[in-house]
Amino acid sequence: MSGQDPAYTLVFDPSPNQETNTASSLQKALEKGSDSQKIDAMKGILVTMLEGNPLPELLMHIIRFVMPSKNKKLKKLLYFYWEIVPKLDDDGKLRHEMILVCNAIQHDLQHPNEYIRGNTLRFLTKLRESELLEQMVPSVLQCLEYRHAYVRKYAILAILSIYKVSEHLLPDAKDIINNFLVVETDPICKRNAFLCIAELDRDMALQYLENNITDIDGLDPLLQSVFVEFIRKDATQIPSLKPQYIDLLLDLLTSTTSSEVIFETCLALTTLTANSAILVKAATKLIDLAVRVSDNNVKLIILDRVQDINENNPGALEELTLNILRVLNCEDVDVRSKALDICMNLVTSRNVEDVLQLLKKELQATVNHSNMDSSKKYKQLLIKAISSVASRFMEMAANAVSLLLDFISDLNSTAASGIIAFVKAVVEKYPELKHEILDTLIRALDDIKSAKAYRGALWILGEYAETAPDIQASWKHIRSSVGEVPILQSEMRKKNEGENEEKKESEQEQKPTGPTILPDGTYATENAYGLKERSKSERKVEEEVRPPMRRFILKGDFYTAAVLASTIVKLVLRFEKCSNDVSIINALKAEGLLILVSIVRVGQSSIVDRKIDQDSSERILNAVAILMDGSDTKEKSEETALLNLAFLDATKSSFERQLSLSKTKSLKRSVKDVAKNATPIESTISFRQLSNSSTTGADKDSIDQDLELAIRGSAAQAAPESFVSKLKKIVQLTGFSDPVYAEAYITTNQFNVILDVLLVNQTKETLKNLHVQFATLGDLKIIDIPTSANVVPHGFHRVTITVKVSSADTGVVFGNIIYDGAHGEDARYVIMNDVHIEIMDYIKPSATSDEQFRTMWNEFEWENKISVKSQLPSLHKYLEELTTGTNMGVLTPEEALGEEDCRFLSCNLYAKSSFGEEALANLCIERDPSTEEIVGYVRIRSKGQGLALSLGDRVALIAKKTTKCS
Template sequence: MTVDAQQPAYTLVFDPARSNAGYTVSEFQKALEKGSDEDKIATMKQILVTMLDGNPLPQLLMHIIRFVMPSRNNKLKKLLYLYWEIVPKLDDDGRLRHEMILVCNAIQHDLQHPNEYVRGNTLRFLTKLKETELLEQLVPSVMGCLEYRHAYVRKYAILAVLSIYQVSDHLLPDAKEIINSFLAAETDPICKRNAFIGLAELDREAALAYLEDNIAAIEGLDSLLQTAFVQFIRRDAAHIPALKAQYVDLLLELLDSTTYDEVVFDTALALTVLSVNPTVLAKAATKLINLAVRVFDNNVKLIVLDRIEDINTKNPGALEDLTLEILRVLNAEDMDVRSKALTLSMNLISSRNVDNVVKLLKKELQATVNNSDKERSMEYRQLLIKTIHSVAIRFVEVAANVVSLLLDFIGDLTSTAASGVISFVKEVIEKYPHLREGIFNNLIDALENIRSAKAYRGALWVLGEYAENQSDIQKSWKHIRFSVGELPIVQSEMKKTSQRSDDEEKEKESLNNKRTGPVILPDGTYGTETAFDFNSNAPTEDPDARPPIRRFVLNGDFYTASVLASTIIKLVLRFEKITDETTILNALKAEGLLILVSIIRVGQSSLVEKKIDEDSLERIMCAITMLMDESNPSEKSSEREILDLAYLDSTRSSFKAQVAISKRKNDQRSAKNLTKTAEPIEKSIPFRQFIQADSNIAKNDRIDEDLQAAIKGNSEKPNKNSVTSKLKKIVPLTGFSDPVYAEAYITTHQFDVVLDVLLVNQTKETLKNLHVQFATLGDLKVIDKPPSTNVVPHGFHRITTTVKVSSADTGVIFGSIIYDGGHGEDARYVILNDVHVDIMDYIKPAKTDDESFRTMWNAFEWENKISVKSHLSSLHAYLKELLQGTNMGLLTPSEALGEEDCRFLSCNLYAKSSFGEDALANLCIEKNPSTGQVVGHVRIRSKGQGLALSLGDRVALIAKQHGKVNLTHI
């Protein structure tokens, strides 16, 4: 929604109460008549909020003039001027209301008030006044304030002169000379800044002359005036390109000499607008980086980093030498700032500086190990690992060093971070075959330090897939044998338990036989020693000191054991293909059988925290069967090929496809970013020498464009809705047989729902005092109260009301139409139909990585599980309808969804609402072979209950829409 450029910008007022209770005009009038100053202050605040919500309250103007304007309370006077800003000053015919004459007299008295703060507040109000008839009476008083002794009054008086001239130049025809004279005689820096801004708006030549007179002493000027000079230079250079080179030199000198942070920021941004010289851009970016390092406010750091990112986006390669400088911002404690700095530096990294960047990141990673703040250091460590991962994938020359670096820290990492390291190792070892041997050896050395079961499962997969020669297979087997520990597990653990019990018995006997009684202490006194004072030094086994696989199994993690079974099968099958040493092969099979059988036994014993699950038991038993069938002479070659395909080829090929998809997406993203900054071949080349001084051919000022976009909204023309789509948004509120027919055209803005209601009087009588009352259910709030009106027979009347939306939950708007009955009868009512707010207008598809999805899935407590039963032709057809009906984005790659006629489909969906709420969904469906129906479940999770229920309703609606019976004949 755009804002009219001619419309004044009102002061924003915060409503601390936010109560839904409404006040009538009569209640406001009584409160103003009989209340004290404190009561009037509270009433005025409520009046301001009501008016800003869209109700002008014209009936209160005279009461405020009578009962509020005479007050001497400064707080009430300030609220009064806020009221003068927004009150309608013109009548229906566009003429000034007669009551405003009284207001004008009061303003004139305040302009001559002895208190300088009252004068200053009044002058500030005049800068927002756009009515010529009012300003005409106030010009002499404003001119008198230009010579007032207090600078607070003068700084607003000069701005009032500028505003009056901009409203109507006939009111102050000599405003340029007034401002120029004021600027020459003024000494206060704020007043001089305001005067120069006015001079730059009205007389460019005079402002340029003043700038030339103060160039020599610009370093000694106040920061406010320096900033005003920089803004003038930036705008003037856009219109006069011939002066651009001189302006750039002047800004460079100012950038070197100034000591004010705000001037450094504005000057650096102005240089990026005026010049594309890499040297100039690098100097401006260096100053911005120093500013980001020096300031303490994290919001300022983020803003400065955003501006540096804009420089790099518009001028690729110009800031490449500043990569390490940007990483200095990592000294901040805020994670958003660190993340922004790392992301920006990754866009600047190249083969020339990658070694230095990795060294710096390694130093930061080592610093996180000894950090006292465990939670924050773990988050920062995970961010560093993710960044190092992206560096190693892009630059092969540092991949090996990065892998060894991360594997050294894997024992100190959390489960999520360690899993990320193993995923990174998998990707590097697949993309760079010449680095596999070194990475493989480093991984085996680091395996015993892994504490995370998820990371260890990933490492076992790497061992099974990339142990391709006899040496690697034996190294992997040696680690597995060490990690399992003493076999059989049940007997060895029972032996240790019995040994510990024997030691405890011996300890008890020694304690019973130990003499207790008085002992002589070193100071000569007596003390008593008992058995409770005896400290045993007998060593006890630490559960975390066990080897990894043994620790996982005894803790009840049999999923890891099932992955170990698959790894053993892969190692045996690959060893069988590359060697003829039957003795070693048989030994491997026998030892593998012993390990797997031992794991099953311990899973069925009482030594573990929980028994082995059926899925893991089935997978381990399948592996045992394969190991025993290896010696079967009647095995067919086709069976052997299927076995090799399942264990040796399929998983590797799937991972290769996944890496290829990731690489293709990164290439597409890089190509898209390159296209944004690429210059088209047929673009015209402007020659500065051929451009006249008064030519308008100049580079657009992006800072002004951003400001206009913030004020007016998106400058692009919105697509016009078709008549059909508009008709779909019309909702009937009453029936055709009701005395009043009502229908609403619903328009959805970012956080508002606007109801444009058409009322039709279907009777032959005039409906008096007709008004519509709306109420809501859910996180909705009606902020407009349409005024009552009279509707003639068969007449039409339109009202507009706005409903504020605060979350993406399902909301309902309901209400009634009330009008007076005839000849003293009671009021009559017409109940309106309910209007359901469509939450799909507030839910947008979004993207996130798998790690963030799993983290949110575990953290969100609200889940809505919906059963799926649809007659659609295929699983992909249902997925398409689900994406369209819920506005969610598909996270699972299209390559992983299977063929169009597949029988099973599972994928993850993700969306964000306009209010920052996350919505997760998991779809698991299959094609019922007997009925041909699509059956399964959709699980939706969110942080709040409302969003999960609302999306669940949308999923259920899809089934209803496609479950309707189609009539073929009657």
């Protein structure tokens, strides 16, 4: 749609069930109904006309029965009707009924009520028929001198619209607008007049700007904002004026207090210059504005602009890092997340300490609000920010570790696991801080409540406790964390003692006692229920007071116990390498055996919540066998080498490789960001004075480009499609032997599908009243009803149908072609083939973190499990086919997918639709050694049923396709 086409006003459909009224019923409502009935009828008429039916038979009824009404709501709907009603006949001439309409419009332009005049003038800005406008010119010029500003502000816009439709109607429009601008006092009218003169005559607008440049600070903000827009566009077209315009904008930015003017001025400065000093001033004003405004959406928009400045000019805003963090005072998590994302790219060695101090204060402030969901998300954001900052600066790493470990007891499992992952990376990256970090970690281990975080901490102790003092300190913590051993006997003893105490208390409660008299002479009362509740709460507190490892074991978490077993083996092997004291080594082995055997025994008893599983039991018993091994020295050396390789070298080298890969990915991202904004060294230099007028291209206005992209979409920027690519999108709707041949060219936009249908009359007779009826299945809605037409023999007819898509669900469009039969026969039908809407156009691969994936996997209730059976040559080939067929992105790192010839493959996939729907998938497949087939399952989860089923159909289609190929 071109920019000159009118944008019609949307009207609410009064019939919720899409009930359609006939033309006769609408005529009756307009002729004999009350004002309220006429209003409902007019709404129905407008909706029907916007769907493609012009209803020409109603025009005279509306002129006779609606136009004379004085009801303001009915008059407003009447002008909506004049916008969309066809004003020309089939020959392209003005319809005779429009003379009556023209007289009514002229009367409204001279109406004593200023709001009716203003509404009528507003309607004229949407009128494109010069024959109608010609008669309105004198009345519009009179409205320029009307006493009320509401009329004058629309009158000046009407003059601009009339001049753009036909210049001969108002040849002196520029002088009229310029004279009006000089004498006008109302700020809104002056703003509209300046917009008009800036569009028509740049010299006049520049002259007016020069006349008012001295007192621009005292002008109304509305006029200041249009001055800024004019300056931005003019400076883009004439670069030689940029320095003067930039100085003017800086003065305006310093003096103005209007939020709108500040925002527009800052955007104009960022598009006109790359000077870092000016960009800092503009960004500072934007940050102050983001702190001051209360609307969270406005804050996000402003922060997006600040982020654009930083991306286009890397390093220019480093000194504003702490200023941006002032936005964290907002309670909205999205705003805080955006501010932290911007600041993470601005942290340097000069401001890293101040940033960490501020983040520490924010983290301390969230401890008091630990039960709020937004506070939990904010904690995770702060922890992630602190971790990313500290991992880049060694001098801050140790302080950040101690800071985060101080809060680990107040955090949930996800946040605590994130802290432990950060500690892992810091210990590996900065070996010189190893001893200090291990001491801090050991002190904080007693406060960890998350089993996942505790397992990560045990891994750190087993891998990085390499000296005798560190090993002994780690062992001391393990011993205290397990508690009294054997665990089973000590817990049974405590249980028996507790039962005896409860028995004594119950006996004492059963003894009859006399009433207790209080000092004031009243009788005291006791509540046995309160005593029981108190004893339960005391028992719960006692369970929480237990050491962490003992608490996990008694709750049935034997996976953590298996990790403890491997940590004990690592510590013993490392102590053997750094010390020759046989007595201490034997003591460590004996104590380790006692702890592990005690865990197995208690896991097989009934006092734990869940008995020990077979896998954990085998891992613990393997550790016991390693500790008890006492073979001869020759075999001992070979076994020790294998044990060292398995326990001490393999896991650590795997973690080092994982860190190096993540570092490589981050470097690639940073290089990509720099390359995106860098100017190639071989790029040509354009001298405006040395090139001809046809090749001289002025700088493009990025703000106007963004606005055009938002209005017209990416299709306006894309190259025109080739003829061959269009042929691939044509769908045949009827057969070649049918009386009417039909085919459709399908165009997919963001939220709708357009069917351009070509109809061919293959008979030797004229087909009368030929029209197409479409219906849908799924979340689709037809919003266009094509009109009927007479098609000559072997003639062509084209209709366009727009289908609104509301979700990425399987949708079907079906219908038929109807035309009148010959000599009074019944109507004839041609059934068309179904058109299946391709949901892959609305699903795009995306990425998310592992924590968010697990959270969504637990929350989403719809699951579609599909069996996999394929003859493809490799598992990776099937994964490639799956991602191509479903448009899902692989979340699992490439190095974790295994080799090309591996037997097993498991990975997670994620995608988002254009409507905000999220789809998760888990692929688990293997190669059957007997049949060499790929077998397994694909599990798809989503919040709604439709997306899960649609993606499941795509997976089934992949299976059929690969079977045919094989």
